[in-house]
Amino acid sequence: AQSVAQPEDQVNVAExxxxxxxxxxxxxxxxxxxxxxQYPNRGxxxxxxxxxxxxxxxxxxxxxxxxxxxxxxxxxxxPSALVSDSALYFCAVRDISxxxxxxxxxxxxxxxxx
Amino acid sequence: xxxVSQHPSWVICKSGTSVKIECRSLDFQATTMFWYRQxxxxxxxxxxxxxxxxxxxxxxxxxxxxxxxxxxxxxxxxLTVTSAHPEDSSFYICSAPTSGRRTEQYFGPGTRLTVx
Numbered sequence: 197a198q199s200v201a202q203p204e205d206q207v208n209v210a211e212x213x214x215x216x217x218x219x220x221x222x223x224x225x226x227x228x229x230x231x232x233x234q235y236p237n238r239g240x241x242x243x244x245x246x247x248x249x250x251x252x253x254x255x256x257x258x259x260x261x262x263x264x265x266x267x268x269x270x271x272x273x274x275p276s277a278l279v280s281d282s283a284l285y286f287c288a289v290r291d292i293s294x295x296x297x298x299x300x301x302x303x304x305x306x307x308x309x310x
Numbered sequence: 311x312x313x314v315s316q317h318p319s320w321v322i323c324k325s326g327t328s329v330k331i332e333c334r335s336l337d338f339q340a341t342t343m344f345w346y347r348q349x350x351x352x353x354x355x356x357x358x359x360x361x362x363x364x365x366x367x368x369x370x371x372x373x374x375x376x377x378x379x380x381x382x383x384x385x386x387x388x389l390t391v392t393s394a395h396p397e398d399s400s401f402y403i404c405s406a407p408t409s410g411r412r413t414e415q416y417f418g419p420g421t422r423l424t425v426x
Contacts, residue, residue, distance in 0.1 A: 237401075240354075240417040295407055
């Protein structure tokens with residue numbers, strides 16, 4: 197069975213500082229990994245995904261994530277946080293088949309303080 | 311990218327009534343759609359997989375008679391919450407994968423259901 201763990205419920209960072217939102221995964225085969233962001237009362241917005249290839253994936257709004265197979269991690273990063281980045285972030289995984297649902301982590305609330 | 315819409319975006323209904331939520335893939339066909347439920351400050355939990363032309367597949371613990379799913383066409387899936395109760399109040403989100411092996415899943419904007 198697939199699973200995703202986001203160990204932090206809340207991450208606080210000062211504006212302009214780098215941010216990291218952690219995610220580890222567990223799958224039986226090769227993982228397809230995703231990060232989504234959710235603003236209050238809104239649906240999910242896709243940030244980035246890892247399918248294969250370079251371990252460092254660049255996505256929307258200046259976010260990037262590094263796939264680390266040995267540590268089974270896919271941490272989300274941004275070099276310089278903005279107040280507008282404050283939101284709920286979800287890591288998700290699915291298997292190689294396209295018609296399978298995503299399995300989500302519990303989410304991490306990011307708060308960027310001016 | 312592909313677009314998935316949901317209607318209504320929010321709905322308030324009285325206890326005991328039924329509510330239908332629509333999920334549409336606007337510019338692609340989706341033989342499969344997924345329905346998720348999100349309680350406040352919690353993650354998305356898969357409720358069921360909607361399959362065009364066949365019965366939906368429900369996750370363990372989800373009452374199929376209460377949450378009726380109909381995938382009547384390649385662009386429309388509906389979720390009907392029957393005899394709604396306050397505990398059914400939640401944020402319901404659908405998603406649809408595009409076709410092909412390396413598909414992308416697109417999420418609807420969600421429907422906020424409040425049962426009074």
